Amino acid sequence: MKLTRDILKDHNEKIVLRTIRQMGEVSRTTISKKTGLSIASITNITSRLLEANLIKENRYGKSKGGRRPVLLGINEKHSWAIGVKVGYLYLYFVVTDLLGTPVLEQKIPLNTASYNAVVEKIADFVNTIVKIPEYVDRKFLGIGVAVSGSVDSEHGIVKSSYILEWGNVPIGPVLEERIKAPVLVYNDVDSFAVAHYTIGRAKKYKNCIFITLGSGVGGAMILGGKLYTGRGGAGEIGHMTVICDGKKCSCGSYGCLEAEISFNALVDRIKKKTNIESLKNRSCLTTEDEAIHYIHKALQIDREAVIEAFDEISVLLGVAIKNMINIFAPDYVLIGGEALEFRDLFLKKAILIARENSFGDLGDDVVIDIDDMGEVAWVQGVILNLIEKEVFQVDGRGNTYEV
């Protein structure tokens, strides 16, 4: 089988392939009308795409008299890609088909967050999948890596990740060398944003803000229909100052949103408010699951203290959302992350504060939504853009689904 890249060096082939993807199932005549290419060209191009196994002939369409047209669709099993979220002491893998649809998910624990260990585990996972019989003949498109912190996606470098304690780690080039396949590295919240913008509810909007709440507080922005990363690392909403002389943050600054409202900050607030010894003396909690467990336990035995703590958090979150609305005038704000589990205790008030205090009418019409995709979105965005880059992108432009 020829390499996908060789088949797709022709501009018109990519246009046809994109059209087929956009339409789902489509006849040659419709592709011709949609692209402006002649029926003869479409027949040639689609034969090449069929020969390369990139598309398939599907069921027969409706006939307007005469022979019924054959409908063409993407052969999603032509190739596969892997996405991995590098979390603190775990890796979360998602395998997708050519359309970026997840077909397999797996979470594995790690003993260490060291970058060598992470590279080895990712390589092991790729080697395991490659050996599955049904994948042997399919093309491996590469790996999308999602990491917390500041990322230089162009060079595949994690500039700094406080959670992982990584600084200037060239994980992209190192993994490419190790597995001999393309690697795309994104900040994990950027990946989350791209997934929601490409296939989620955010796709109706051009200016979107994403905020994720959990053991960290993350942020990302789609502005004018494009992911905005600045020099790499833009959108660190979690490190916006919300209290001038506030708590010390993992980034070294004080009073950052993350230092004030993350799970750890929430646990500290509960400990300060409660008089119940078992809650007060609880030692340091390291993982997200431990913090969630603590909050649930606190809700059972001292609900009032927990409600007071969440109330403080809702004010700070409301101020942060208001600031983002004032600066970017977004159409759409999406809140995600593990803390949504407790959303009844803080989100309504935070949104109210944000809307009521926004400048002029900026807070009135902005859609404020909550994540409905869950953990997979953290990985799926970078996979979708990897597939776009490797297969569907025309002339290096556009990473959206429009033709």
Ligand SMILES: [Zn+2]
């Ligand atoms: Zn900070």
